[in-house]
Amino acid sequence: MIADRSSAEQRLAVAVQAVFDSQGNSATGLGQRVSDAALPILLDIARESATLLVLLWMMEDDPAATPMMAVRLLGTNVDGIAAQRAQELGQGVEQTTADLLATDNDPYPDGRAEMIAITEVTQAINAGETAAAAAWRVNFDRKVAYWVTAEDDRVCSICGPLHGAREDVWLGVQPAGPPAHPRCRCYLRWENS
Numbered sequence: 001m002i003a004d005r006s007s008a009e010q011r012l013a014v015a016v017q018a019v020f021d022s023q024g025n026s027a028t029g030l031g032q033r034v035s036d037a038a039l040p041i042l043l044d045i046a047r048e049s050a051t052l053l054v055l056l057w058m059m060e061d062d063p064a065a066t067p068m069m070a071v072r073l074l075g076t077n078v079d080g081i082a083a084q085r086a087q088e089l090g091q092g093v094e095q096t097t098a099d100l101l102a103t104d105n106d107p108y109p110d111g112r113a114e115m116i117a118i119t120e121v122t123q124a125i126n127a128g129e130t131a132a133a134a135a136w137r138v139n140f141d142r143k144v145a146y147w148v149t150a151e152d153d154r155v156c157s158i159c160g161p162l163h164g165a166r167e168d169v170w171l172g173v174q175p176a177g178p179p180a181h182p183r184c185r186c187y188l189r190w191e192n193s
């Protein structure tokens, strides 16, 4: 979870659109520019989602855990995962743009930046929380993730059937977790078993 998902989507959409607006009709270099623009935002989201979750767990079930412990746990994983995702995102966007240009399509149709932003915010939240759970498990108990569909994903043929599914079920269907498709706003609910 993060405190303000719609602001995060807006911030990322604006950043990606600004890159599109200044790129011109060539995909060359686009991937790195998208990656550079997205990275600080993805880092903020992943760090926030990981931190909030660990703070929640500390309050819930381990009064012995200290804030310093949480910071140490999280420092290991979250930033590297967000950086890697920013690179993958840039590569994917560049490839899609090259394909659109090669087939004489508009490379930056209305809504493309917004679609990327929605999907990548979901991705960054999930990445932060999954890293937090992995770090937490080293010192404390194992947390189990249940798939929760966003309201508008409940009727989606991919996500709808996953609503409420425990991880041993959804890992077999969508091993990477949310997002399951562009514009997916599903998230994970973490329980003790």
Ligand SMILES: [Zn+2]
Binding pocket: 149, 150, 153, 156, 159, 178, 179, 180, 181, 184, 185, 186
């Ligand atoms: Zn979904």
